[in-house]
Every structure is written in C-alpha cells, then in structure tokens.
Amino acid sequence: MMKSNKVEFYGGPWVSFLPILSFVAVAIYVATSTEEASIQGMWVGILIGLLVTFLFAKDRSQYSDAVLNGMASKVAIAPVAAWIFAGIFATVLRSSGLVDGILWAAYHTGATGTAFIAVTFLSSALFATAAGTGFGTIAAGMGVLYPAGVLLGADPLLMAGAVISGGAFGDNLAPISDTTISSAASQDADVGGVVRSRLKYSITAGTITLAILIILSLVKGGHSTVVPYEQLADYMDPKGLIMLLPAIAAIVIAMKKGDVVYATSVGILSGMVIATVTGLNTVEAFISVQDSVLINGVAGWMADLSILVLLLSGGIRLMLDGGGSDKLINMLKGVVRTPRGAEASSAGLSLLLSSLMSINAPAILAVGLSYAKPVGEHFGIGKYRRANIIDSMACTLVYSLPWSAAVLYAAGLASKAAESFPGVPVLAPLQITPWVIYAWVLLGVMTFAILTGWGGSYDDEATSKKAPSAPAQPSAQAN
Numbered sequence: 001m002m003k004s005n006k007v008e009f010y011g012g013p014w015v016s017f018l019p020i021l022s023f024v025a026v027a028i029y030v031a032t033s034t035e036e037a038s039i040q041g042m043w044v045g046i047l048i049g050l051l052v053t054f055l056f057a058k059d060r061s062q063y064s065d066a067v068l069n070g071m072a073s074k075v076a077i078a079p080v081a082a083w084i085f086a087g088i089f090a091t092v093l094r095s096s097g098l099v100d101g102i103l104w105a106a107y108h109t110g111a112t113g114t115a116f117i118a119v120t121f122l123s124s125a126l127f128a129t130a131a132g133t134g135f136g137t138i139a140a141g142m143g144v145l146y147p148a149g150v151l152l153g154a155d156p157l158l159m160a161g162a163v164i165s166g167g168a169f170g171d172n173l174a175p176i177s178d179t180t181i182s183s184a185a186s187q188d189a190d191v192g193g194v195v196r197s198r199l200k201y202s203i204t205a206g207t208i209t210l211a212i213l214i215i216l217s218l219v220k221g222g223h224s225t226v227v228p229y230e231q232l233a234d235y236m237d238p239k240g241l242i243m244l245l246p247a248i249a250a251i252v253i254a255m256k257k258g259d260v261v262y263a264t265s266v267g268i269l270s271g272m273v274i275a276t277v278t279g280l281n282t283v284e285a286f287i288s289v290q291d292s293v294l295i296n297g298v299a300g301w302m303a304d305l306s307i308l309v310l311l312l313s314g315g316i317r318l319m320l321d322g323g324g325s326d327k328l329i330n331m332l333k334g335v336v337r338t339p340r341g342a343e344a345s346s347a348g349l350s351l352l353l354s355s356l357m358s359i360n361a362p363a364i365l366a367v368g369l370s371y372a373k374p375v376g377e378h379f380g381i382g383k384y385r386r387a388n389i390i391d392s393m394a395c396t397l398v399y400s401l402p403w404s405a406a407v408l409y410a411a412g413l414a415s416k417a418a419e420s421f422p423g424v425p426v427l428a429p430l431q432i433t434p435w436v437i438y439a440w441v442l443l444g445v446m447t448f449a450i451l452t453g454w455g456g457s458y459d460d461e462a463t464s465k466k467a468p469s470a471p472a473q474p475s476a477q478a479n
Contacts, residue, residue, distance in 0.1 A: 007066050007321040008058040015056045016322025019315030020366060022049030024356050028403075039304040039359070039405075046311045053318060063318070070317025071310045076365075078185050080306040082132075085264035086176045088297030089250065090131035092268055093243055095285065095293050096275035098127065099140045101240025103148055108238075113153035114217040120145045120154075121162040121213055121438075125206060128170020130247030132177040132264075134399070137167035138406060142413035144235050147421040155220050156414075156425050158213060161435030164399055164410055165209055168438045171360075172395040173202040175251065176264055178305070178361040183391035186368025187376075189383040192256070194391075197384040200455055201392055205442040212437050239278055246271035305361065312362045316369055325370040332375070339379040343389055343450045346372040350390040351397060351443075359405055360394035367394075385456055389446065396443040400436035402429040407436070 009015035026045025050067065057063035070076060102123040111119045120141065128137040141163035149159040171177050175195050184194045250267030257263065275281035286293045319325050336345050349371055354363035368390050376386040399406045407429045414427040449455050 006323070007062045007318060009053070009056045009322055010058060011056055013323030013327045015053065016319045016324035018053045018056075019046055019049030019318060020312075022046065022052070023312065023315065023362075024353065027359075028356055039308055042308055042359075043304075043311065046308065046315055050311070050315060050318075053315075062321075066317045066321045067314035069321075070314040073313060073317070074185065076310055076313035078181060080309060081261060082176060082181045082264070083178055083306055084298050085261050085268065086132040086178070087136070088294060089176070089264045089267045089271070090133045090136035091293045091297035092271040092275070092281075092286070093127065093131055093247060094136060094140045095296075096243050096271060096280045097237050097240030098243040098247065099123070099144050099240070100235055100237040101243065102127075103144060104236035104238045105241060107148075107152070107236060111152075114214055116149045116152050116154045117158050117162050117213050117217050118210060120149055120159060121166050121210055124163050124166020125169040126166075126244075126247070128167045128177075129174045130170075130251055130267075132170065132174040132180075134164075134167035134171035134177075134406060135409060137170060138163060138410050139413065141166065142410050142417065146414060147417040147424045148235065150424045151421065155217055156427060157431060157435045158217050158220070160410055160414060160427055160432050161437055162213055164406055164432070164436045165213075165438030167406065168395050168399040168436070168442070169202060169206050169209075171399075172392055172442065173198060179364055179391050179395060182361045182364040183368060183387040183394075186365055186390075187373055187383040187387045189387050194384055194387045197455070198388050198392070201388060201442070201445055201449060205438060205445045208441045208445075209438040212441070216435075216437075237280075239280055242274060242278055243271060243280070246274060305359070309362055309365065313365065316366055319370055325374070328371060332371075336375065336379075339381055340450065340453070342375050342379040342381060343385070346376065346386065347389050347393045347446065347450055350393040354394035355397040355401055355404075360398045363398075364390050364394050382456070388455070389450065392442055392446045396439045396446070398439075400433050400439035402433050407432050 007016070023042065023045040026048070027042045030041040030045075054060060054063055102119070106116055106119045106123075123145070124137050124141045127140060128134055131137065142160065146156075146159050146163060149162075150156050171179055173195065174180060175191050180191060180194060180198075183189075184191045246267045249270055250263045253263040253266055272281075272283075272286050276283055276286075281293075284292075288295075332345060336342050346367065350363060350367045353367055354360040368387070372386050372390050376383075398404050401407065410432060411427050411429045414425070418424045418426045
C-alpha cells in the first residue's frame with residue numbers, strides 16, 4: 001500500500017474537491033442538456049477541474065506526482081484491464097448469436113406477451129451476469145428482444161424496463177462487472193467474496209422484480225397481434241444457445257478464482273472456438289485488423305469509460321493527498337456516530353453521486369476510496385458489506401432516471417427499432433423511468449438491509465469489530 005504524499009493548496013484542503021465537483025457539474029449538464037449522453041463530454045469536466053486545481057497547488061511537482069500516482073494505482077488500472085476483456089467477451093457473445101438463440105427458444109415455446117417479458121428479464125439478467133456489462137445487455141436486448149416482444153404482444157414500456165432491469169441486475173452482480181470490480185478494489189476485497197455476499201441482495205431484488213413485471217403485464221394487458229414470423233426469422237437461431245457454455249464457464253471461473261481477466265480470457269477463447277466450429281462466426285470476424293470483435297469490444301463506450309476513470313482517479317488522489325477527504329470525514333463525524341449511520345451515509349453518497357454522474361463505476365471509486373473505506377473501517381464495518389452497499393446503491397437510480405446514460409441509450413435504440421419494425425413504438429426517456437423495476441426494488445432492498453442490519457453477518461470477518469470510543473484519525477492512503 002502506497003503512502004500518501006501531502007499536497008497543499010492555496011485556499012486549503014477543500015480546494016482538492018475541485019476536480020470531482022467540476023466533473024459532477026459537467027456530467028449533469030451532459031446528461032440533461034445534450035441530445036445524447038457522451039462520456040467524452042464528461043472528460044471535459046474532470047480535465048477542467050484538474051487544470052484549475054493545478055493553479056492552486058503550492059508545490060506543482062507534488063501535485064503532478066499525486067495525479068500520476070492516482071492514475072497508476074491498482075484501483076484505477078484493475079477496472080480498466082477488466083473492462084477491456086469484459087468488453088471483448090460481451091461482443092463475442094452478442095456477435096455469435098446468444099440473444100438470437102434465446103429469442104428462438106422463447107418463440108418456439110410459445111412465450112408471448114407476459115411470458116416473453118419474463119423471458120426478457122431473465123435472459124437479459126443472464127447475459128449481463130455473463131458478460132459483465134449493462135450497456136452491452138441494453139444494446140442486445142433493445143435491438144432484438146424489445147421489437148420481438150412488442151410484436152409478440154408484450155407491453156412496450158415493460159419490455160424496455162425488463163431489458164434495462166436485467167442489465168442492472170448483471171451490472172450489480174457479475175464478477176466481471178465494472179461496478180463489482182470497482183467496489184471490491186476500493187475496499188481491498190476479493191471479487192469472489194464480494195459476489196457471494198451480494199447474492200442475497202441481488203437474488204431477492206431480482207425475484208421481486210420478476211413478480212412485479214408479471215403482475216404489471218397481466219394488469220396492463222398485452223395487445224392482440226398476428227406474429228409476423230418472417231420479420232423475426234432473421235433474428236432467431238437455435239445454435240446461438242450453445243454460446244451459453246462459454247458464458248456459464250466464465251461465471252463459474254470468476255466466482256471460483258476471483259480473477260476477472262482469467263475468467264474472461266477463458267470465456268473469449270472458448271467462445272471464439274465454439275462460435276467458429278458451429279459456424280456462428282468466423283475467425284476473420286474475430287481477429288480482423290480493420291473491423292473485428294477484438295476491436296469493437298474495446299472501442300466506443302468501454303475505451304471512453306476507461307479514460308474517464310483514469311482521469312477521475314487522478315482527481316480522487318488529489319482529494320485524498322490534499323486533505324479534502326479528511327475534512328469531509330471530520331465534518332461527518334459529528335453526524336455519523338454509529339455503524340448504521342456510516343452505512344447510510346456511504347449509501348447516500350453513492351446514490352447521489354452516481355445519479356448525478358449518470359454512470360456508476362466512477363462514483364463507486366470516488367465514494368469508496370474517499371469515504372466508505374476509511375469511515376467503514378473506523379466503525380468496524382466489514383469490507384464485503386461496504387462494497388455491497390456502495391455498489392448496489394450505485395446500480396439503482398443510475399439505471400432509471402430520465403437523464404441516465406442507460407435510459408437515454410435504451411430510448412435511442414427503441415427509436416432505431418421503430419424504424420425497422422412497423423408497429424414498434426418510439427419511447428421517450430421519461431416514459432421508461434417508472435418501468436425499470438429492478439432499480440426501484442434494489443433501492444428498497446438495500447434501504448431495508450441498512451435499516452435492519454440484514455446481511456451484515458457474512459461481512460463481519462476479522463475487519464468487523466466494535467467501534468472504539470476515542471477513534472484515531474482515519475488516514476488517506478492509496479490502494
């Protein structure tokens with residue numbers, strides 16, 4: 001563990017918050033005032049914050065060292081490495097027809113209307129848990145399952161909500177998810193232990209979500225339609241179901257070894273072999289140097305998010321080394337007096353910051369490093385419990401608010417689907433918001449867990465002990 005190097009600013013320690021505050025302000029603007037949420041646009045916020053804060057540094061060489069140490073830390077690099085491999089794996093599964101296989105199975109088992117909504121949520125949750133990406137799930141689900149479900153008699157809003165809910169479920173639980181990796185790394189916890197301890201929250205929320213979706217669909221009612229098989233035939237292939245094998249293998253290995261790169265590498269290689277042998281894909285499609293799965297899996301949102309997190313990690317390091325996090329902790333000491341208060345404040349910060357940013361992994365890193373870890377350790381809260389609280393709260397409103405990247409992305413894909421499939425409606429972000437059921441249910445489940453202490457026993461290991469009556473000052477250290 002690397003020791004903190006003190007960085008002093010003209011104006012005092014609170015100045016060290018400027019990079020994060022600038023980032024949040026620009027993130028809100030990008031999410032609410034532009035036509036399409038752009039992670040590249042959010043770069044502007046953190047870059048402006050870093051450059052302005054440079055002017056306030058008393059020793060600019062120390063400032064530079066702090067930023068570089070933050071960007072080079074394991075907490076910053078581990079998620080980036082995982083995103084690269086997880087992005088490729090998700091693209092392997094999607095391009096090789098896993099969703100097409102699920103659609104074929106649903107169609108030929110007569111899963112129409114309400115049944116198809118249930119299948120959509122379950123398959124989206126499975127895909128997201130296997131691939132570790134909520135956005136990859138939304139892309140696959142809204143591109144194929146959404147129009148297919150509407151054509152098969154399902155309610156459009158519930159279909160969109162089911163797809164996004166499944167993506168949120170997997171993003172929250174998957175061993176190779178950016179949120180799981182970020183929350184585990186920020187609390188010095190192993191991924192396998194975090195996932196095992198999180199199962200009770202995710203499965204509970206998922207089960208409730210499935211029941212609510214079914215009830216709402218039955219209450220709202222579907223619409224009678226003649227299923228246009230010819231419009232769906234190009235999107236159905238039973239062979240795609242074989243891609244469940246590498247998906248399941250990656251999940252099992254990630255859970256067993258806690259090594260995300262190891263698990264996704266096995267998933268990628270086995271997926272490529274299976275897809276090539278079965279004719280679902282080609283070697284050229286996987287490894288072409290111009291337009292291939294290897295390129296597309298890393299390009300776009302995944303690469304943009306990796307750059308953002310590296311920059312944000314530099315800002316977080318400044319906040320830690322500049323004393324801003326210590327100021328925040330000291331300020332909250334007078335309010336936070338119990339372990340439950342520490343959990344509630346960590347949850348609230350994670351919920352607020354992720355909602356404002358409209359993306360969750362950077363919010364988890366910011367809250368996890370600067371607040372949840374030092375305050376949680378001070379009150380004897382276990383590392384798994386801390387990771388679960390900040391992760392789960394960051395997978396709620398960020399998937400359901402109308403300015404969130406997930407809802408905006410889903411609405412855009414619904415418009416594209418409407419262009420290709422007559423009778424499939426365009427959906428506005430505000431229309432989708434109430435129907436992302438998993439996000440609202442998980443918020444309720446985690447609130448209940450914090451208020452009652454449910455789920456804390458597993459997390460209490462050696463790190464959980466009675467809070468001292470005269471605590472020492474938490475130190476700001478890099479992980």
